Amino acid sequence: MSVTGNPLQPTVFxxxxxxxxxxxxxxPPKDALERLPAGSRRAxxxxxxxxxxPELVRHYxxxxxxxxxxxTGFYPLGSCTMKWxxxxxxxxxxxPGFADLHPLAPDEVAQGTLRLLWELEQALRxxxxxxxxxxxxxxxxxxxxxxxxxVRAYHRARGDTGRTEVLVPDxxxxxxxxxxxxxxxxxxxxxxxxxxxxxxxxxxxxLGPRTAAIMxxxxxxxxxxxxxxxxxxxxVHAAGAxxxxxxxxxNAVLGRVKPGEVGFDVMHFNVHKTFSTPHGGxxxxxxxxxxxxxxxxxxxxxxxxxxxxxxxxLERPGERPTSIGRLRSFVGNVGVLxxxxxxxxxxxxxxxxxxxxxxxxxxxxxxxRLAGLLDIPYERACMHEFVASAASLKRATGVRxxxxxxxxxxxxxxxxxxYFPLTVEEAMLIEPTETESLETLDAFVAAMERIxxxxxxxxxxxxxxxxxxPVRRLDEASAARQPNLRWRPMTGRETPCPD
Amino acid sequence: xxxxxxxxxxxxxxxxxxxxxxxxxxxxxxxxQLGDIVFVELPEAGRQLSQFAAVGVVESVxxxxxxxxxxxxxxxxxxxxxxxxxxxxxxxxxxxxxxLRLRLTDAAQLDELxxxxxxxxxxxxx
Numbered sequence: 001m002s003v004t005g006n007p008l009q010p011t012v013f014x015x016x017x018x019x020x021x022x023x024x025x026x027x028p029p030k031d032a033l034e035r036l037p038a039g040s041r042r043a044x045x046x047x048x049x050x051x052x053x054p055e056l057v058r059h060y061x062x063x064x065x066x067x068x069x070x071x072t073g074f075y076p077l078g079s080c081t082m083k084w085x086x087x088x089x090x091x092x093x094x095x096p097g098f099a100d101l102h103p104l105a106p107d108e109v110a111q112g113t114l115r116l117l118w119e120l121e122q123a124l125r126x127x128x129x130x131x132x133x134x135x136x137x138x139x140x141x142x143x144x145x146x147x148x149x150x151v152r153a154y155h156r157a158r159g160d161t162g163r164t165e166v167l168v169p170d171x172x173x174x175x176x177x178x179x180x181x182x183x184x185x186x187x188x189x190x191x192x193x194x195x196x197x198x199x200x201x202x203x204x205x206x207l208g209p210r211t212a213a214i215m216x217x218x219x220x221x222x223x224x225x226x227x228x229x230x231x232x233x234x235x236v237h238a239a240g241a242x243x244x245x246x247x248x249x250x251n252a253v254l255g256r257v258k259p260g261e262v263g264f265d266v267m268h269f270n271v272h273k274t275f276s277t278p279h280g281g282x283x284x285x286x287x288x289x290x291x292x293x294x295x296x297x298x299x300x301x302x303x304x305x306x307x308x309x310x311x312x313x314l315e316r317p318g319e320r321p322t323s324i325g326r327l328r329s330f331v332g333n334v335g336v337l338x339x340x341x342x343x344x345x346x347x348x349x350x351x352x353x354x355x356x357x358x359x360x361x362x363x364x365x366x367x368x369r370l371a372g373l374l375d376i377p378y379e380r381a382c383m384h385e386f387v388a389s390a391a392s393l394k395r396a397t398g399v400r401x402x403x404x405x406x407x408x409x410x411x412x413x414x415x416x417x418x419y420f421p422l423t424v425e426e427a428m429l430i431e432p433t434e435t436e437s438l439e440t441l442d443a444f445v446a447a448m449e450r451i452x453x454x455x456x457x458x459x460x461x462x463x464x465x466x467x468x469x470p471v472r473r474l475d476e477a478s479a480a481r482q483p484n485l486r487w488r489p490m491t492g493r494e495t496p497c498p499d
Numbered sequence: 500x501x502x503x504x505x506x507x508x509x510x511x512x513x514x515x516x517x518x519x520x521x522x523x524x525x526x527x528x529x530x531x532q533l534g535d536i537v538f539v540e541l542p543e544a545g546r547q548l549s550q551f552a553a554v555g556v557v558e559s560v561x562x563x564x565x566x567x568x569x570x571x572x573x574x575x576x577x578x579x580x581x582x583x584x585x586x587x588x589x590x591x592x593x594x595x596x597x598x599l600r601l602r603l604t605d606a607a608q609l610d611e612l613x614x615x616x617x618x619x620x621x622x623x624x625x
Contacts (some may be wrong), residue, residue, distance in 0.1 A: 480535075
């Protein structure tokens with residue numbers, strides 16, 4: 001990292017000097033302002049920062065270098081699948097035919113993009129064993145909502161309106177109960193069994209004529225494959241309910257397990273996890289949803305259709321009245337979908353299977369290497385991620401998971417997910433992904449060995465970490481209790497303007 | 500050790516009965532497990548709560564958890580102090596960190612709660 005000057009940069013507003021600038025924004029026609037109604041015109045110009053181009057570029061380049069990213073280092077954030085985003089994806093998404101296409105372009109001039117979307121749907125069908133896939137949802141959570149809205153439409157279409165509950169295992173992603181609530185259902189939590197799987201007895205007791213669906217993440221957020229999945233899904237269908245799979249952890253089972261063949265009726269894909277598109281801050285997302293036969297009529301519209309002559313078109317409004325409608329403008333976030341397509345096409349079937357095999361191998365390697373250092377609550381072979389716990393270390397030394405996470409920053413590693421899943425005390429959820437080399441994994445283990453040794457010999461070193469980051473230990477409680485959510489100009493030296 | 504004069508739930512709430520009313524909060528064990536508490540959402544005064552229903556939210560730097568009514572009753576008072584000083588729950592869970600005062604629906608519901616000894620047994624570290 002080579003940030004110039006104070007690593008904590010002033011804000012761009014503080015760099016501002018009246019009259020300075022560099023942009024050559026084309027002047028509007030002379031009478032443009034007069035054509036706006038008086039009530040829509042500002043009385044005073046907006047307080048935009050005034051900086052010249054080199055100041056602006058240096059400001060943001062320096063800020064960007066304060067980030068930890070997959071482009072700068074190892075990022076074993078559990079359940080997030082922070083794998084490498086191959087640069088060929090970026091090349092593909094920037095091809096002018098995709099990047100410059102107007103979203104309202106008529107089908108005749110959008111054939112290439114429509115074909116890519118159609119082929120991506122076929123690839124995701126093949127990967128998941130589902131009947132059809134919508135690419136429209138803008139993120140995994142919206143994909144969940146899409147799936148559960150289709151479940152609701154399915155039950156309503158049959159006149160089965162007594163199904164008001166969705167069963168969600170305790171180890172689920174927090175988005176699952178939120179989705180069920182958003183769709184108007186009541187969430188019923190199912191506790192885990194001792195082996196980390198779903199407690200089948202509790203599950204059967206909760207299942208009944210009020211159950212609309214079960215939402216299950218497999219492999220689970222404990223990094224464990226749900227070995228009783230066949231039994232669970234059989235019971236779900238016997239009760240007249242549907243089964244939703246949260247596909248967040250699909251990276252563990254590509255080419256090994258097809259959720260559609262397992263018996264799931266609906267699932268979502270997180271393309272930013274499994275198919276290497278950038279995460280969150282990298283731009284918009286996509287959360288395609290696959291469905292089995294029962295939910296086909298309810299897929300969002302418009303779908304991309306292929307005619308007998310091999311040409312492609314979008315479904316017309318109202319063409320399929322059973323559809324739950326539109327979830328996202330146009331056909332979804334196409335730039336992200338192009339990246340996912342590029343990744344799938346680049347790997348092919350064999351390559352994708354290797355992705356999952358290597359992701360599982362890397363996680364089991366790290367788990368075995370860390371076993372002597374930290375508690376490993378679930379000893380059986382893990383999938384793409386595993387849970388470790390600092391509970392014993394905390395009792396022996398007072399050093400908590402949070403301290404270890406902060407100290408890892410000093411060694412150049414992004415901390416793993418901490419205090420999740422909630423069912424494990426002092427939890428760390430570690431997911432190395434398939435894209436890291438053996439040397440990187442070993443360096444991570446070496447850092448952990450040193451931190452655990454420090455916890456015994458020099459605990460203050462760990463509890464006061466990080467020492468080398470641009471900011472030291474943050475007071476998270478105060479930040480949450482008295483959040484300071486926006487920068488405000490200073491009226492005096494110390495006094496911020498009142499809101 | 501949980502104070503002997505209170506009753507407890509498995510979900511880590513405590514109840515201090517006093518005649519027809521009772522004070523409710525979360526236990527020291529719960530507050531420690533949650534870590535620094537940053538926000539407490541409580542039901543409005545006047546609301547009727549049924550026993551074991553989810554009635555509020557406790558948010559810490561680690562997690563967001565439901566608050567369950569350990570006993571049924573009408574909310575006669577909530578601890579407004581927690582809106583600006585949620586840290587009271589960590590500092591004094593059985594005192595200044597109290598959450599609700601209820602007018603009890605049925606004092607017999609107290610019998611369904613744990614005594615201090617049983618609660619200590621439940622939360623003994625493994």
